[in-house]
Amino acid sequence: MSPAKLLQVAKARGVDCVAVTDHDTIEGALEALALSDADRSLPRVIPGIELTTAVGEIIGLYVRETIPFGLPLDEAVERIREQGGLVYLPHPYDLFRRGTICRTERTRAAQLADIIEVINGRSLGPRAGIKAARLARRLGKPAGAGSDAHRKAEVGVSWVVVDAFPSRETLVSLVASGRLCNGLSPRGYTLNWGMQGLAPVTRMRRRVVGELTRR
Structure with missing residues (x-):
């Protein structure tokens, strides 16, 4: 699904704003942002990147430049901050996901994050989300939610309702x-942030789409 198609589907489903991130590249997010800026009837776009660090994945929101993958955690966070970005920690307790932040760095990553994900659409069962919610509460961090929506049918199924x-x-x-x-x-998972699948020959990419609707 192209960025253009994504925005059209999100619009049709009443989504007002999406955060678009690909694995280790900003290109898809910038394409979606340009489309949104050119047509204000489309959902607004938060550009971002799902960054593979040396200890697992973090997400940078409001970034405009690709950040090298494989950096130490603190340096990756610093690169996001240098662009004025925010740090979102995805699926911190999902043991079945290859990109989950490693256990020994989980608390450190959560402390550095602005938002901690407590719902992920591809997590098997509620246990990982419950643990993440406890972590977010303990650290006083806002709770986020995310999906692994790889197709049109999964875009906009769940969302965050905000005031503006x-x-x-x-x-x-x-x-x-x-x-x-x-x-x-349709796969039976809870959703909030939609994700597209992009599969080049060299490596797998995923596009995450955060969905916000105004009250």
Whole structure:
């Protein structure tokens, strides 16, 4: 599914804003952002990147330049911050996912994050999400949600209801005060952030789409 198709599907389903991230590249997010900027009837776009660090995956939001993969955690976070970005920690307790942050660095990564994901659409069972929610509460971090939606049918199934269109300055507070609406994809998983699958010969990429709807 192309960025153009993604935005059209999101619009049709009442999504007001999406955060688009690919694995270790910013190209898809920038393409979606350009389309949204050119047509204000489309959902607004938060550009981002799902970055593979030396100890697992983190997400940078509001970044415009690709960051090298494989960096130490602290350096990867610093690169996101240098671009004025926010750090989102995805699926911190999902033991069945190759990219999950390693156990010994989990607390450190959560401390560095602005938002901690507590719902992920491809997690098997609720245990990982419950643990992530406890971690977020203990650290006083806003709870986020995410899906592994790889196809059109999974876009916009669940979302965060917020009071206004987010900016880099307001996203964290809006998510903190927002309402998570968790639906079920055709695969039977809870969703909030849609994900597309891109599979080049060299490596797998995934596009994450955060979905926000205004109250």
